[in-house]
Amino acid sequence: MRVNSTHALVVTPHPDDAEYGIAGTVARWTAEGKEVVYAVCTSGDKGTNDVKMGPEELMKTREREQLAAARLLGVREVVFLRYPDQGLEDTPEFRKDIVRLIRRFKPEIVATSDPHRRYIWHRDHRVAGRVTLDAVFPFARDHLSYPDLLQEGLKPHAVKEVWCWGPENPNYRSDITETFAVKMAALRCHDSQVGHFPSPEWEDRLCQRYRQLAEEEDFELAEAFHRVEILW
Numbered sequence: 001m002r003v004n005s006t007h008a009l010v011v012t013p014h015p016d017d018a019e020y021g022i023a024g025t026v027a028r029w030t031a032e033g034k035e036v037v038y039a040v041c042t043s044g045d046k047g048t049n050d051v052k053m054g055p056e057e058l059m060k061t062r063e064r065e066q067l068a069a070a071r072l073l074g075v076r077e078v079v080f081l082r083y084p085d086q087g088l089e090d091t092p093e094f095r096k097d098i099v100r101l102i103r104r105f106k107p108e109i110v111a112t113s114d115p116h117r118r119y120i121w122h123r124d125h126r127v128a129g130r131v132t133l134d135a136v137f138p139f140a141r142d143h144l145s146y147p148d149l150l151q152e153g154l155k156p157h158a159v160k161e162v163w164c165w166g167p168e169n170p171n172y173r174s175d176i177t178e179t180f181a182v183k184m185a186a187l188r189c190h191d192s193q194v195g196h197f198p199s200p201e202w203e204d205r206l207c208q209r210y211r212q213l214a215e216e217e218d219f220e221l222a223e224a225f226h227r228v229e230i231l232w
Helices: 017-031 055-073 092-105 123-139 180-188 201-213
Strands: 008-012 036-042 077-083 109-113 161-165 172-175 222-229
Touching: 008 017, 008 092, 008 123, 017 036, 017 055, 017 109, 017 161, 017 172, 017 180, 017 222, 036 055, 036 092, 036 123, 055 077, 055 180, 077 092, 092 123, 109 123, 123 161, 180 201, 201 222
Parallel strands: 008 036, 008 109, 036 077, 109 161
Antiparallel strands: 161 222, 172 222
């Protein structure tokens, strides 16, 4: 099914990663009337310290939490790809899934986790970021890539910008001063992941982090990205 162009497609490795990385910016975009779609790559079915929680129950819980966060942020649609947590691989099938979404939603911006962060970084974050960047270029753009997608009515699409959250050396900071409270409320929707964090200490710690990211800007709080504008 084809749809009209979308402002942003957010490709998140697990439920809750987008809330940490870009939710303040997403809340600002949707408040401005811009459409945002989430693609959640894995089910997050290993993300728990609760030894009584099985993967199937955890998957259902985390998808409910993600949908609640997305509703709060004004996200138009959430697509669950349901790859296994800790199991993302750079495969033609996974890349094709992302290409299909890019061609379906026609986003101006694709946002994902930075694949180039060194040392301690979840492997799914690296793989999701790398595959998403490859999907943007050249696969979503070139009509001879995955020609069967043309038979689905999914024509090539050229993304205008890529935003990667979690970079070691950001080159762009997005103002979330007015949307920080919404971002935190969306994060709190992920109770299985953050419910054990004490309040308000956890919120204060995150606020300080986003304040530091905005130190060189003329606003108070920021999310940081490596932003690439693509000149086709």
